[in-house]
Amino acid sequence: xxxxxxxxxxxxxxxxxxxxxxxxxxxxxxxxxxxxxxxxxxxxxxxxxxxxxxxxxxxxxxxxxxxxxxxxxxxxxxxxxxxxxxxxxxxxxxxxxxxxxxxxxxxxxxxxxxxxxxxxxxxxxxxxxxxxxxxxxxxxxxxxxxxxxxxxxxxxxxxxxxxxxxxxxxxxxxxxxxxxxxxxxxxxxxxxxxxxxxxxxxxxxxxxxxxxxxxxxxxxxxxxxxxxxxxxxxxxxxxxxxxxxxxxxxxxxxxxxxxxxxxx
Amino acid sequence: xxxxxxxxxxxxxxxxxxxxxxxxxxxxxxxxxxxxxxxxxxxxxxxxxxxxxxxxxxxxxxxxxxxxxxxxxxxxxxxxxxxxxxxxxxxxxxxxxxxxxxxxxxxxxxxxxxxxxxxxxxxxxxxxxxxxxxxxxxxxxxxxxxxxxxxxxxxxxxxxxxxxxxxxxxxxxxxxxxxxxxxxxxxxxxxxxxxxxxxxxxxxxxxxxxxxxxxxxxxxxxxxxxxxxxxxxxxxxxxxxxxxxxxxxxxxxxxxxxxxxxxxxxxxxxxxxxxxxxxxxxxxxxxxxxxxxxxxxxxxxxxxxxxxxxxxxxxxxxxxxxxxxxxxxxxxxx
Numbered sequence: 001x002x003x004x005x006x007x008x009x010x011x012x013x014x015x016x017x018x019x020x021x022x023x024x025x026x027x028x029x030x031x032x033x034x035x036x037x038x039x040x041x042x043x044x045x046x047x048x049x050x051x052x053x054x055x056x057x058x059x060x061x062x063x064x065x066x067x068x069x070x071x072x073x074x075x076x077x078x079x080x081x082x083x084x085x086x087x088x089x090x091x092x093x094x095x096x097x098x099x100x101x102x103x104x105x106x107x108x109x110x111x112x113x114x115x116x117x118x119x120x121x122x123x124x125x126x127x128x129x130x131x132x133x134x135x136x137x138x139x140x141x142x143x144x145x146x147x148x149x150x151x152x153x154x155x156x157x158x159x160x161x162x163x164x165x166x167x168x169x170x171x172x173x174x175x176x177x178x179x180x181x182x183x184x185x186x187x188x189x190x191x192x193x194x195x196x197x198x199x200x201x202x203x204x205x206x207x208x209x210x211x212x213x214x215x216x217x218x219x220x221x222x223x224x225x226x227x228x229x230x231x232x233x234x235x236x237x238x239x240x241x242x243x244x245x246x247x248x249x250x251x252x253x254x255x256x257x258x259x260x261x262x263x264x
Numbered sequence: 265x266x267x268x269x270x271x272x273x274x275x276x277x278x279x280x281x282x283x284x285x286x287x288x289x290x291x292x293x294x295x296x297x298x299x300x301x302x303x304x305x306x307x308x309x310x311x312x313x314x315x316x317x318x319x320x321x322x323x324x325x326x327x328x329x330x331x332x333x334x335x336x337x338x339x340x341x342x343x344x345x346x347x348x349x350x351x352x353x354x355x356x357x358x359x360x361x362x363x364x365x366x367x368x369x370x371x372x373x374x375x376x377x378x379x380x381x382x383x384x385x386x387x388x389x390x391x392x393x394x395x396x397x398x399x400x401x402x403x404x405x406x407x408x409x410x411x412x413x414x415x416x417x418x419x420x421x422x423x424x425x426x427x428x429x430x431x432x433x434x435x436x437x438x439x440x441x442x443x444x445x446x447x448x449x450x451x452x453x454x455x456x457x458x459x460x461x462x463x464x465x466x467x468x469x470x471x472x473x474x475x476x477x478x479x480x481x482x483x484x485x486x487x488x489x490x491x492x493x494x495x496x497x498x499x500x501x502x503x504x505x506x507x508x509x510x511x512x513x514x515x516x517x518x519x520x521x522x523x524x525x526x527x528x529x530x531x532x533x534x535x536x537x538x539x540x541x542x543x544x545x546x547x548x549x550x551x552x553x554x555x556x557x558x559x560x561x562x563x564x565x566x567x568x569x570x571x572x573x574x575x576x577x578x579x580x581x582x583x584x585x586x587x588x589x590x591x592x593x594x595x596x597x598x
Contacts, residue, residue, distance in 0.1 A: 053462070075461050075462065076460075076461045076464050076465055076466050076467070077464070077466075079461070079462060079463060079464030080464055082462075084462045086458070086462075090456075091456070091458050091459060092459055092462070093456070093459060094451070094452045094455040094456045094459055094460070095455065095456065096451075096455045097448075097451060097452060097455060101448055101452075102452075104445075104448065105448060105449065105452050105460075105463050105465070106463050108445055108463075108464075109463050109464040110464050113445040113446045113448075113449045113465070114444070114445055114446060115441075115444045115445070115446060116444060116445055117443060117444060117445070118443050118444055118445050118447065118448035119448075143526075145526065161463070
């Protein structure tokens with residue numbers, strides 16, 4: 001489904017700020033895999049997701065989605081294959097536009113945007129059903145301006161938008177980090193059910209180790225621009241928080257590792 | 265002259281007589297402001313191309329109506345001899361305005377020049393281009409006695425309904441367009457470019473279309489204003505961006521004062537036109553008060569600065585270090 005071959009990303013190359021964020025990442029994700037990504041600050045997690053999304057061109061290496069080489073394709077052209085949810089709830093939706101308009105924008109991802117109506121009645125019906133499934137009471141607020149919704153509601157809507165046009169890949173970049181614990185749990189629950197129901201392949205960055213262990217069927221840990229731990233299958237199911245802490249300590253070469261460092 | 269003498273010298277009848285002219289000008293400049301609205305409010309960029317493209321529209325329309333322009337174009341509209349159709353002159357003005365906007369869009373998207381600077385560059389270039397269009401004369405008259413014009417300051421009361429109908433049709437078209445898939449994508453681009461890219465929208469292309477449409481409308485308005493005032497002038501666009509902003513802001517404030525909550529897009533656009541009318545009514549009032557016309561631009565700049573600054577000052581009043589030092593504004597519990 002997703003294949004990265006020796007992917008490098010260097011920011012500000014040749015300047016004093018030069019930073020090598022990805023150092024030859026190789027990754028092969030199979031259809032239907034739900035991968036959680038953990039790692040310390042600056043480990044390259046977000047850079048990895050942005051490389052897949054096509055936010056900017058990678059410095060070296062190749063990226064394939066569903067067998068297609070997308071290395072030379074910018075983000076808006078990859079968007080038909082990819083659904084994204086960002087950490088900042090404000091980033092995923094257009095605040096001054098209505099709920100139904102936002103959903104309609106997402107529904108047309110990868111299609112030509114011509115002079116047909118921006119939102120059709122058929123779509124409204126579909127949106128109402130999908131919103132009802134979220135269980136947030138948003139199905140009766142189709143014409144509400146998105147800016148008046150709470151961060152959690154907006155993030156749930158963004159999730160729905162990301163999955164609406166049947167993407168091959170869902171990218172979640174710490175999408176619950178800015179929410180309060182109760183809302184975060186609800187949004188995670190929605191994420192999990194969407195991934196299951198739509199049978200999506202998903203990459204999810206999280207700072208919460210418990211979530212990283214409980215969600216998904218594969219876990220990768222990044223450190224200094226590379227994947228250092230990759231656990232799936234039965235091993236993933238048996239994984240405990242202590243195992244993970246130990247692995248991180250081994251990798252980072254620090255003996256007494258604590259939550260706070262990993263979670264910082 | 266004492267104050268009493270001054271007050272006696274003001275003739276209310278004269279004010280009443282001049283007001284319709286203000287309304288007509290307000291509608292036409294309001295149309296120009298609709299173009300500004302597209303970039304300033306929908307795309308969220310300040311485009312200064314309008315100062316040039318407004319004059320370009322005036323120049324193109326007047327040159328074509330008064331018998332100039334390339335032969336093939338005149339032949340295309342069956343005007344090899346005789347008057348170039350007024351509607352066609354406005355249409356060509358619109359198309360040329362679209363091209364002006366495309367130039368700014370390309371400078372911005374392909375060369376990475378900030379939008380405001382790209383607009384300034386195009387505007388500067390257009391000054392020379394406009395002189396070329398007008399065969400190197402800075403002013404070309406177009407008499408309503410000799411040519412069929414849609415609007416003219418000589419027939420104010422007839423011009424107002426015609427201008428209103430033209431503007432209503434354009435508002436209708438824009439209302440439809442910004443409700444379409446493509447129009448929605450343009451609005452999304454202005455509102456949240458990150459989200460738009462993630463939803464597969466080519467934001468550079470959308471900005472390009474926005475610049476083009478905006479300047480097309482501005483040039484069309486230029487063609488109408490030139491007819492109304494009876495001449496095209498290479499300097500007629502000077503200050504257009506600020507006047508456009510003034511109309512947009514006055515319309516904004518007025519619509520929010522009248523309607524609570526969600527305001528329909530067509531109503532918003534109508535209020536931009538009303539903003540133009542209010543602006544010109546104030547201009548007429550100022551002139552009636554015998555203030556120096558040369559001070560008009562200073563006056564306009566001050567008004568726009570105030571309107572742009574008031575929201576900021578209001579937020580500062582609610583939340584400032586000065587009031588915090590005094591123990592807060594005292595309504596933390598409300």
